[in-house]
Amino acid sequence: MYDTADPLFWRELAKENMRIHKQSGTKGDCIEARELIIALPEPLVELDPEKLLRGVVERFREKYGVDCIAALHHNKTKTNYHIHLIFSERKRKEVVNEKIATRNMFYDENGRHVRTKKEIMDEDGNIRKGCYIIKKGEAYERDIFSIKDKQFKSKRFLKEAKVHLMDYINTLLPENYPKLTIFDDEEVYLPMLKIGKNNPKEAEIKEANELRKTWNQIADQALVEGVPQAEIKKIKQEEIMETAQKSIKEHGKEPGRFNQIVRNAIQHLRKLILKIRDAIKEAEVKAETSKQPVSESDNRKELQIPVTLEKPVEPELSKQFKKYYATYKKLESTGKEIQTLEDKLETLQEELSQMTGFFKGKERNRIIGEIADTQVELSKKRASLGRIAIKAKCGSVDEFYTKYNASKASHNEYQKQLEAWYAKYGTGENTSTPKESTKEQKSSNRSKVDTSTPKRQLNKVSMKAALKEKKDIVKAYDEQKDRSLKKVKNRNAGLE
Secondary structure, eight states: OEESSOHHHHHHHHHHHHHHHHHHTOOSOOOOOEEEEEEOOGGGGGSOHHHHHHHHHHHHHHHHOOOEEEEEEEOTTSOOEEEEEEEOSSOEEEEEEEEEOSSOEEEOTTSOEESSGGGGBOTTSOBOTTOEEEOTTSEEEEEEEOOOOGGGGSHHHHHHHHHHHHHHHHHHSOTTSOOOOOOOTTSSSOOOOOOOTTOTTHHHHHHHHHHHHHHHHHHHHHHHTTOOHHHHHHHIIIIIIIHHHHHHHHHOOOHHHHHHHHHHHHHHHHHHHHHHHHHHHHHHHHHHHTOOOOOHHHHHHHTOOOOOSSOOOOOHHHHTHHHHHHHHHHHHHHHHHHHHHHHHHHHHHHHHHHOOSGGGHHHHHHHHHHHHHHHHHHHHHHHHHHHHHHHTTOSSHHHHHHHHHHHHHHHHHHHHHHHHHHHHHOSSOOOOOOOOOHHHHHOTTTSOOOOSOOHHHHHHHHHHHHHHHHHHHHHHHHHHHHHHHHHHHHHHHHHO
């Protein structure tokens, strides 16, 4: 635990808040202080817990200037490292004003001052429960704290505090661990809901979280298979967010209705994935049937890039392409495995629907078991997409493709400049570029089209240019030699 104030401060704060709560006549519980629960990444377990807790609390206190008390917790299974941070909405005043009672003062159950003792007594002559007396000479009012700071009730404060603490926590993480990010509502994913202790809606929230998890996995799969990010966001906005808002207005908050909305949205996204698959297959067939050789003149036109005498320097973003490309191939491979499992599941379900008859119970049970196993394997493969992205130091598949596309565009531009430089100034030197599959090149909705000239053709042009340059040098040398011989011959003729 770590406390920035003394225990008396928190007792006085509680009394002050309860007193004002009673005076205002507000219904509900009195809020004595506010709490933040700060999730911590598991690598921070290796740090000194006292220093870690003190650092987080002092970071918050420095930003907002309020006293805090916090505790660092870890669950029994060592999977939920977190901090409970309680902070005051009021600040302690430097000058404390006290009012001293000149006589006994009587207060009823609502904390209101009454004139006589009789007004707080019951029929038996005892003080009623909740009533109290402040004796002569005691302080009946202490002006210790300022009014509550209204910023702590705003959504802006919560978002700002998240970013502020996240930036500090990221400085403590190892270099090879992905940095924390704030969940963005504009992303393709749905956030998971927290289940508190003794929550009566625990079963409903668990069901909703499973559906949200499925949506997030299908969104990852859609990105891997080439569905444009904008299309996934559109389905999320129209089929989930807007439909849910309309449902809340008409029927109120019912988890069952929201769950059905998410199920429908998942089906829409799956249909879109199938459309993209069909479009890719159709494009591949057309490409195979309409292949045309590229002329040398076209290649030369593409190579007309302004170059300088100095060899181009590879940008840092381009250097990352090779690493990202390896991850891209892993995602692509996993996406193909998911397609295979989905086809297998569809075939098994079709077999099951046709398996009728009293004597086919054993065969039906076998197919049902295979369907269950395939569904489990399919779920694991979809979940692995996110883990592959995290290994590449990206928070999600969506974030990975953003970085991959940027590095690819930088790498393609660098390759164009480098090949053009070799074509004009170099001879045999070249660089190796990971060759992307035909499917990846056709998935232009995820990344910019690679317009660079094929390497084999570039090498051909480079060698021809170098050969032509050497021929020109030899020709010039021969012409100069002929001229020199003619001059010698003329001089000799004059002497004769």
